[in-house]
């Protein structure tokens with residue numbers, strides 16, 4: 293009974309503080325909105341409208357047709373028409389274009405004779421995304437090689453490749469729930485105890501009969517609610533902005549999310565028992581955040597990574613969450629079939645929460 | 658179990674080291690029940706460190722502490738409900754209002770719901786905080802913060818109150834009011850340990866300990882301390898105090914000179930005979946006109962005497 297009173301005291305106080313701190317409150321709503329629009333619209337794996345230049349030295353109907361096809365794909369936007377490959381190089385150097393297409397005078401003959409590559413792509417190699425695009429664009433002359441007369445084939449191939457409907461939002465949004473939760477949840481609790489230490493509140497608090505577990509739980513529970521609010525925002529936006537489906541049951545989605553929220557919160561608490569200042573807590577959180585984003589399978593395909601990276605990724609909660617949430621939301625998978633990932637998250641939760649409670653001492657030294 | 662002590666606080670050989678720095682060195686402390694016990698000492702003398710060890714926030718490097726009959730830090734959790742602690746720095750929540758802070762503390766001490774409301778109302782009346790009830794604590798003035806902190810520290814009606822420089826940001830009028838509150842609490846049986854570097858506050862304590870560089874250099878009631886002082890105090894009133902001061906500086910027997918307006922307070926060790934005569938002669942030799950008389954030692958003299966001697970002892 294007394295224990296409950298104290299637990300509620302901490303939770304109530306925490307909620308009041310969250311609601312009054314405009315920055316925290318802004319983060320709760322702002323981070324999901326920002327991230328979702330960022331990843332949904334801007335950071336799109338479907339690259340479009342790369343500025344490009346063309347030097348068409350052949351100027352035949354075939355070459356013009358190819359340029360028109362590439363333009364209509366909207367991957368590249370030919371803003372510059374120049375006379376020679378040399379000028380293309382200059383445009384690239386000046387940063388005015390990222391892709392240059394050079395069609396030599398004997399283009400038609402090369403296409404018909406299968407004499408090596410018919411045209412040349414000049415690419416700004418500093419940007420891996422553009423490189424990737426170029427590699428895919430390269431398939432156009434090759435197709436011409438094998439099918440000398442059929443001009444419409446490369447066009448179709450190109451379109452399919454680039455997924456002109458921008459359907460990647462569907463793949464991004466479920467994982468994004470995990471990224472946003474990792475970012476905000478770890479940070480919120482990561483700062484929760486450090487902030488009290490920095491402001492001197494902790495010295496008073498540890499002189500009261502409050503128990504460690506009461507303090508830890510009281511700090512976590514309000515943020516669980518906040519995490520759920522965030523997830524709801526993301527799901528709704530995903531649904532209405534990007535038509536992201538939820539093929540599995542909504543209950544399963546929230547079970548997975550709940551476990552993941554708790555996992556991140558207790559990780560934050562653990563950080564907050566180790567850090568002395570809010571800045572340190574943020575550094576540690578960031579240190580954890582970066583590999584989570586890069587290795588979890590959110591950014592890059594999990595199985596494309598080298599084995600050691602895959603092993604490392606298995607330690608990160610986000611990896612398991614990305615698997616779970618994609619499974620439930622996109623494939624409509626049954627949670628029973630993904631118990632290992634749920635168990636992995638629960639294990640992580642148990643370990644971090646215990647460690648945080650043990651590490652937190654009601655002493656100053 | 659330990660024999661029940663007559664003292665609310667009993668510490669012996671209490672030492673705290675931070676690396677190579679000895680912040681508190683071998684302190685013996687006995688605080689009887691129901692008194693206001695003062696800790697007087699300059700900055701960095703170890704007042705806060707000692708108080709933190711007494712309430713179990715810091716573990717002593719060596720020595721033993723018993724508070725309200727319980728061993729610290731071993732049994733400190735049982736103590737928390739019975740002691741109140743007011744930190745040197747304001748440590749309630751700036752972003753909560755006065756009443757929210759008190760409610761929070763009331764809940765943390767798990768006061769029964771009905772009692773809680775009454776108690777908070779009572780405290781707000783007693784500490785004159787009613788008009789500020791809904792103001793954020795962060796926007797209170799120094800004195801108001803202090804009153805709020807004291808209200809919070811006493812919400813659970815503790816037997817022992819540890820106050821670390823409670824009046825450092827308070828004007829003299831408010832300081833007097835604050836002390837009135839302390840006295841009325843002491844009358845009701847609360848033992849209060851309070852650190853300060855104000856002489857007038859130290860003077861009000863029933864007993865006090867003077868700390869210097871981590872050591873307890875004197876303790877007793879203010880009267881006892883003044884009586885036991887090992888120096889005689891001679892007051893010199895001169896129209897040219899600077900010249901008088903220069904003249905007296907040359908006298909090796911003089912222990913210390915403090916100027917207060919047109920007057921000098923000259924401390925001379927007790928074993929020197931005819932001290933007043935010595936001062937008069939020294940002034941005459943330099944041709945300084947002055948009125949000289951021996952006066953009662955006050956607490957400030959005690960403080961100067963014990964801390965200066967302590968430094969001499971260290972240097973030797």
Ligand SMILES: Nc1ncnc2c1ncn2[C@@H]1O[C@H](COP(=O)(O)OP(=O)(O)OP(=O)(O)O)[C@@H](O)[C@H]1O
Pocket residue numbers: 675678679680698699700701702703704705706707745854
């Ligand atoms: N956590 C700590 N780590 C290292 N040194 C410390 C620590 N806490 C205190 N000290 C040192 O111990 C000494 C005593 O400090 P303490 O805070 O007890 O002094 P104080 O008497 O309360 O001074 P003040 O009147 O300024 O509050 C100081 O020299 C201080 O620098």
Ligand SMILES: [Mg+2]
Pocket residue numbers: 704705706745821822
């Ligand atoms: Mg101090």
